[in-house]
Amino acid sequence: MRGLAAASHPESDAIDVTANDLYGEGRWPEVFARLRRDDPVHYCPESFYGPYWSITRHADISHVEALPQLFSSSWTHGGITILHDDPDIQLPMFIAMDRPEHTAMRRTVSPAFSPSALTDHSAAIRARTIALLDSLPVGEPFDWVDRVSTELTTQMLATLFDFPWEDRRLLATWANWAGDFRAAVSPALRRKRQRILQQMVDYFGRLWEERRHAGLAPDLLSRMIHSDAMSNLRPQEFCGNLMLLVIGGTDTTRNSMTGLVVALEAFPENRALLDADRGLVVNAVSELVRWQTPLSHMRRTATEDTEIGGKAIRAGDKVVLWYNSANRDEAVFTDADRFDVTRPNARRHLAFGFGIHRCVGARLAELQLYILIEEILNRQMVVTPLHAPMRIPSPFANGYRKQMVSISRS
Ligand code: HEM
Numbered sequence: 001m002r003g004l005a006a007a008s009h010p011e012s013d014a015i016d017v018t019a020n021d022l023y024g025e026g027r028w029p030e031v032f033a034r035l036r037r038d039d040p041v042h043y044c045p046e047s048f049y050g051p052y053w054s055i056t057r058h059a060d061i062s063h064v065e066a067l068p069q070l071f072s073s074s075w076t077h078g079g080i081t082i083l084h085d086d087p088d089i090q091l092p093m094f095i096a097m098d099r100p101e102h103t104a105m106r107r108t109v110s111p112a113f114s115p116s117a118l119t120d121h122s123a124a125i126r127a128r129t130i131a132l133l134d135s136l137p138v139g140e141p142f143d144w145v146d147r148v149s150t151e152l153t154t155q156m157l158a159t160l161f162d163f164p165w166e167d168r169r170l171l172a173t174w175a176n177w178a179g180d181f182r183a184a185v186s187p188a189l190r191r192k193r194q195r196i197l198q199q200m201v202d203y204f205g206r207l208w209e210e211r212r213h214a215g216l217a218p219d220l221l222s223r224m225i226h227s228d229a230m231s232n233l234r235p236q237e238f239c240g241n242l243m244l245l246v247i248g249g250t251d252t253t254r255n256s257m258t259g260l261v262v263a264l265e266a267f268p269e270n271r272a273l274l275d276a277d278r279g280l281v282v283n284a285v286s287e288l289v290r291w292q293t294p295l296s297h298m299r300r301t302a303t304e305d306t307e308i309g310g311k312a313i314r315a316g317d318k319v320v321l322w323y324n325s326a327n328r329d330e331a332v333f334t335d336a337d338r339f340d341v342t343r344p345n346a347r348r349h350l351a352f353g354f355g356i357h358r359c360v361g362a363r364l365a366e367l368q369l370y371i372l373i374e375e376i377l378n379r380q381m382v383v384t385p386l387h388a389p390m391r392i393p394s395p396f397a398n399g400y401r402k403q404m405v406s407i408s409r410s
Helices: 003-008 020-024 028-038 058-065 101-113 115-134 144-161 169-178 187-214 220-225 233-268 270-274 278-292 362-378
Strands: 041-045 052-055 297-302 305-309 312-314 320-324 380-384 401-402 404-410
Touching: 003 278, 003 404, 028 187, 058 169, 058 305, 058 320, 101 115, 101 220, 101 233, 101 362, 115 144, 115 362, 144 169, 144 220, 144 233, 144 362, 144 401, 169 187, 169 233, 187 233, 233 270, 233 278, 233 362, 233 380, 233 401, 270 278, 270 362, 278 362, 362 380
Parallel strands: 052 320
Antiparallel strands: 041 052, 297 320, 305 312, 380 404
8 A cells, every 4th residue: 555646546557657758758747747647756666777766847856856865866765867777887975875974975975066177178078079069071961979979078078087089989989888777777788887897987987996096186086086985985886986077077968068059940939049149148048958858857766754745655655856857847847848048047957966066077078068158159050950869768867879960151
């Protein structure tokens, strides 16, 4: 018996929002709109990922994130995605830890994303963005995901880690496989994913040894290795934290960079607004991250019996925070499905989460997006999609595998 939930929602009414097609076909907004309206804290007793609660409103998600002891992120409870952590690849990372372990590790990496660190990065990000945009073929079809979004974000991460430049695209391959939920449903893909992630563990293991002996250097990898909080980690734990930065640092920003092209195509009036007023670029970045919401969800596990929005939640229940839904919540965002660079409260989005785990790289992501938009405007570059984007069929990474475009100058 599941208290209020069972009483008001028999199993036949359950809505499972985890189907890959919902995301691959871009149909998720309508399903979440229905949930927000009819049953915003919704129990699904059966799914590929087992039973879970869907939390779909902005206010309820903020409530859960503000109580990290009651709603744990810990990998020991199953981690931060709806997919229970793969027991074959245990890579504990601090996003999937509670206090106090989380605090010490977060403190180690956060200086790399401070305002002064970002000021140091800013000129190099602009130079890389300019070089890349100027190298694009005018009037010839190419894939924006590969040539622009993936390349810029892997260059960024390689710089942050002082990662061997010629191998930088490995970072994108690892991020793709780490976040790939199709592997959960296919044994063949699962084995392939394991093999590829093992390559990552081996590669970073070698870098770890090298940097450990080399002494402290300014790159983030070296700072982690020589820190109090991380110097004694087991290799698996160290790799887990690197994987967190690899996924966090590439996948999410990359999907926002492609989201920009998709959003401007769907809502073209925004381009004229940006051309007329460069002061809107800062807000355009927030609006882009809201509208795209590159990570659809984070998951928590209840540590005690409690209640969310009048529904009884039991200790051990899986609670899924659907940021994609919160960011389309009509109670907060007027005409929420629209992309609108003048939206007055775009910054209230939850795409970076909220509370003690709020994205540590948020400012770096925003800076990269800001510079990309500004440099596109500076060049009067018009990016035209040649067909609909190929979306990632996943309830976790909300983005694009491919977006063929051609560019011209206005
Ligand atoms: C955490 C989203 C870019 C590194 C998170 C969380 C979300 C998120 C939703 C979890 C928040 C929570 O549980 O409350 C995004 C989005 C990005 C982005 C949408 C781009 C648009 C980045 C970048 C980096 C990064 C560029 C680093 C290079 C991290 C790390 C955490 C994190 C290390 C764990 C923080 C913690 O547990 O304390 N991010 N992220 N992210 N992100 Fe990002």
